[in-house]
Amino acid sequence: DADVTQTPRNRITKTGKRIMLECSQTKGHDRMYWYRQDPGLGLRLIYYSFDVKDINKGEISDGYSVSRQAQAKFSLSLESAIPNQTALYFCATSDAHSAEIYEQYFGPGTRLTVT
Amino acid sequence: DAKTTQPPSMDCAEGRAANLPCNHSTISGNEYVYWYRQIHSQGPQYIIHGLKNNETNEMASLIITEDRKSSTLILPHATLRDTAVYYCIVRGPNFGNEKLTFGTGTRLTIIP
Numbered sequence: 758d759a760d761v762t763q764t765p766r767n768r769i770t771k772t773g774k775r776i777m778l779e780c781s782q783t784k785g786h787d788r789m790y791w792y793r794q795d796p797g798l799g800l801r802l803i804y805y806s807f808d809v810k811d812i813n814k815g816e817i818s819d820g821y822s823v824s825r826q827a828q829a830k831f832s833l834s835l836e837s838a839i840p841n842q843t844a845l846y847f848c849a850t851s852d853a854h855s856a857e858i859y860e861q862y863f864g865p866g867t868r869l870t871v872t
Numbered sequence: 873d874a875k876t877t878q879p880p881s882m883d884c885a886e887g888r889a890a891n892l893p894c895n896h897s898t899i900s901g902n903e904y905v906y907w908y909r910q911i912h913s914q915g916p917q918y919i920i921h922g923l924k925n926n927e928t929n930e931m932a933s934l935i936i937t938e939d940r941k942s943s944t945l946i947l948p949h950a951t952l953r954d955t956a957v958y959y960c961i962v963r964g965p966n967f968g969n970e971k972l973t974f975g976t977g978t979r980l981t982i983i984p
Contacts, residue, residue, distance in 0.1 A: 799975065799976070800916070800974045816971065849916075849972075860918050868913075
C-alpha cells in the first residue's frame with residue numbers, strides 16, 4: 758500500500774463550487790504539505806502543517822484553506838473554485854525529527870479541473 | 873538558497889549508467905544537495921541527498937565535488953522506468969522556510 762494517498766485522483770467541478778481534496782499518510786511523519794503544479798511553473802507550496810495544532814500558509818494560499826484532522830490526515834479545500842485553480846495537486850510529508858526536512862514524500866496527485 | 877543549473881535534456885541507453893550533472897556554484901556551507909525525479913505527472917520522488925561526502929542508496933549514487941560547486945547523480949544501470957524529469961535542489965536546514973523549489977530539471981530519456 759502507498760505511504761501517501763490522495764483522494765480523489767481526478768475531479769471536475771464547476772466554478773463557485775466548494776471542493777475538498779484529502780490526503781492520508783502511513784509514514785508517521787509530523788509534517789504535511791500541499792503543493793500545486795501548473796505546466797511550466799513547477800511546484801508551488803499552498804499550505805503546510807507541522808502538527809495537528811500548527812498550520813502555515815505557503816506562497817499561494819489565497820482561495821484555499823486546510824484542515825489537519827489528525828497526524829495522518831491533511832485536507833485542502835477550495836471554498837469557491839475558479840478556473841485558474843485547475844492544476845495538479847500534490848500532498849507531501851516529511852519527518853519533523855530530521856534536520857534534513859527536504860526529504861519529502863509525495864502522494865500520487867489529484868488532477869482538478871474547474872470549468 | 874543556492875541556485876542550480878541542469879541541462880534541459882539527456883538521453884541514455886538502457887543498461888548503461890546515466891550521469892546527470894548539476895551546477896550549484898553559490899552553495900553555502902550548510903546547504904544540502906537533494907535530488908528528486910518526477911515520472912510523467914506522478915508525485916515527485918525523493919532519490920538521494922548529501923552534504924559533502926559521496927552518497928549511495930538503492931536507487932542512485934551522488935557524487936559531490938570537493939569544492940561542492942557541482943554534483944552528479946548516477947543511475948548505475950538505467951532502465952526504461954528511469955525515464956523522468958530529474959531535479960537538483962539545494963536547501964539549507966531552514967525550518968522557517970519549508971518550500972521545496974523545483975526548477976526545470978533535466979528530462980532524462982532512456983533509449984531501448
